Amino acid sequence: MAQATKSGYIFLLDRETGQPLFPVEERPVPASDLKGEVAALTQPIPTKPLPFARQQIDSSDLTNLTPEEHEYALAVWRKSKKGIPFIPPTEEGTILFPGFDGAAEWGGSAFDQETGLLYVNSNEMPWILQMLPYQAMTDDSPLAIGRNLYQTQCMNCHGKDLKGGAYQQAPSLVGVTNRYPDKTLTQLIKNGKGVMPSFRYLSDQELEALAAFLKENKPISDTKTTTNTTQNHQESWTYPYVMAGYKRFKTPQGHPAIKPPWGTLNAVNLNTGEIVWKIPLGEYPDLSAKGIKATGSENYGGPVVTASGLLFIAATLDEKFRVFHKATGELLWETTLPAAGYATPATYAIDGKQYVVIAAGGGKLGTKSGDSYVAFALK
Numbered sequence: 001m002a003q004a005t006k007s008g009y010i011f012l013l014d015r016e017t018g019q020p021l022f023p024v025e026e027r028p029v030p031a032s033d034l035k036g037e038v039a040a041l042t043q044p045i046p047t048k049p050l051p052f053a054r055q056q057i058d059s060s061d062l063t064n065l066t067p068e069e070h071e072y073a074l075a076v077w078r079k080s081k082k083g084i085p086f087i088p089p090t091e092e093g094t095i096l097f098p099g100f101d102g103a104a105e106w107g108g109s110a111f112d113q114e115t116g117l118l119y120v121n122s123n124e125m126p127w128i129l130q131m132l133p134y135q136a137m138t139d140d141s142p143l144a145i146g147r148n149l150y151q152t153q154c155m156n157c158h159g160k161d162l163k164g165g166a167y168q169q170a171p172s173l174v175g176v177t178n179r180y181p182d183k184t185l186t187q188l189i190k191n192g193k194g195v196m197p198s199f200r201y202l203s204d205q206e207l208e209a210l211a212a213f214l215k216e217n218k219p220i221s222d223t224k225t226t227t228n229t230t231q232n233h234q235e236s237w238t239y240p241y242v243m244a245g246y247k248r249f250k251t252p253q254g255h256p257a258i259k260p261p262w263g264t265l266n267a268v269n270l271n272t273g274e275i276v277w278k279i280p281l282g283e284y285p286d287l288s289a290k291g292i293k294a295t296g297s298e299n300y301g302g303p304v305v306t307a308s309g310l311l312f313i314a315a316t317l318d319e320k321f322r323v324f325h326k327a328t329g330e331l332l333w334e335t336t337l338p339a340a341g342y343a344t345p346a347t348y349a350i351d352g353k354q355y356v357v358i359a360a361g362g363g364k365l366g367t368k369s370g371d372s373y374v375a376f377a378l379k
């Protein structure tokens with residue numbers, strides 16, 4: 001059994017006994033300096049296969065696309081915790097690499113029985129994980145309850161300043177109470193919308209409290225009447241930190257703040273543990289227009305391999321669907337989908353003719369949404 005991880009390793013286990021096929025070492029990892037937080041002392045690291053994503057970055061890996069982007073990246077780098085894998089969350093911000101979304105992603109990998117090669121696509125996007133002190137208010141006015149709920153339930157997407165953008169496309173909530181009359185606002189929060197989850201477990205009183213907080217429209221850091229201690233506070237709210245949001249470490253120009261590759265496709269020999277080939281997967285359209293190609297891009301969705309020697313994959317933010325030679329990684333064909341194919345293709349045959357199909361839903365990483373399945377026939 002092979003399991004590729006978000007940190008870039010492949011665990012190979014005997015499917016009958018669960019025993020690792022290559023030795024797994026428990027390696028020491030850094031302790032947490034958050035109050036009350038105890039991190040594991042070690043993490044299990046397989047000695048083989050070799051990791052399919054970079055494991056460590058230092059300041060020489062920061063982007064040098066332009067002097068401005070480098071300066072920005074360096075400033076963030078200097079004030080963050082960084083450098084080694086498995087740094088726990090911190091108040092100053094931890095540079096998480098490979099990021100929240102892998103190395104490997106939910107798209108899975110493809111295995112070729114004939115050659116023993118496993119194909120796995122990988123992300124190399126640093127993220128910033130920051131914990132903020134939870135400024136719990138201890139009185140039970142609606143405003144205080146709403147503010148506490150906002151910090152624990154909403155802030156990691158809508159941000160400390162209510163201006164949105166802390167997660168994906170979470171919108172600004174500034175002035176939102178003018179856009180939604182009372183009941184429609186609490187209904188929206190209760191039911192969720194699009195990517196926003198529903199909050200059905202909140203009571204009517206809590207929903208009203210959130211509405212009161214949103215109406216007051218004060219960023220978390222600017223409200224004075226707070227206390228950082230949580231002692232007299234309700235049991236369920238005693239954790240002293242809240243998470244600032246899911247932030248990619250990108251430059252203001254929208255590129256990852258480290259040097260490429262930002263996404264790769266890898267062929268790993270599971271018998272020897274060696275990486276047989278590795279290529280950048282995907283391009284940034286604005287950079288390839290300037291001749292900067294082969295950077296790789298963030299990618300979501302896996303590969304499919306055929307007995308005849310082809311490897312199919314979409315996954316990239318350039319909305320391409322690509323076919324590679326499975327033995328060499330040579331690009332054989334590519335086409336542009338109606339929207340990005342953040343999915344794993346499927347292959348099937350009807351009356352002796354083989355097809356490959358991909359869902360082109362897009363709608364992530366700032367790419368347009370779509371609603372088509374695109375099928376290709378193999379001749």
Ligand code: HEC
Pocket residue numbers: 149150153154155156157158167168169170171172173176179185188189193194195196197199210
């Ligand atoms: C996982 C991220 C996430 C969390 C957590 C979250 N939201 Fe949202 N929220 C979103 C997204 C994304 C949208 C946009 C939905 C859409 O229009 O498709 C949204 C939309 C909204 C809107 C409508 C804004 C408008 O102008 O249309 C309100 C109001 C709102 N959220 C309030 C809240 C409140 C209050 C909480 C906490 C109880 C919360 N959200 C938690 C992601 C989130």
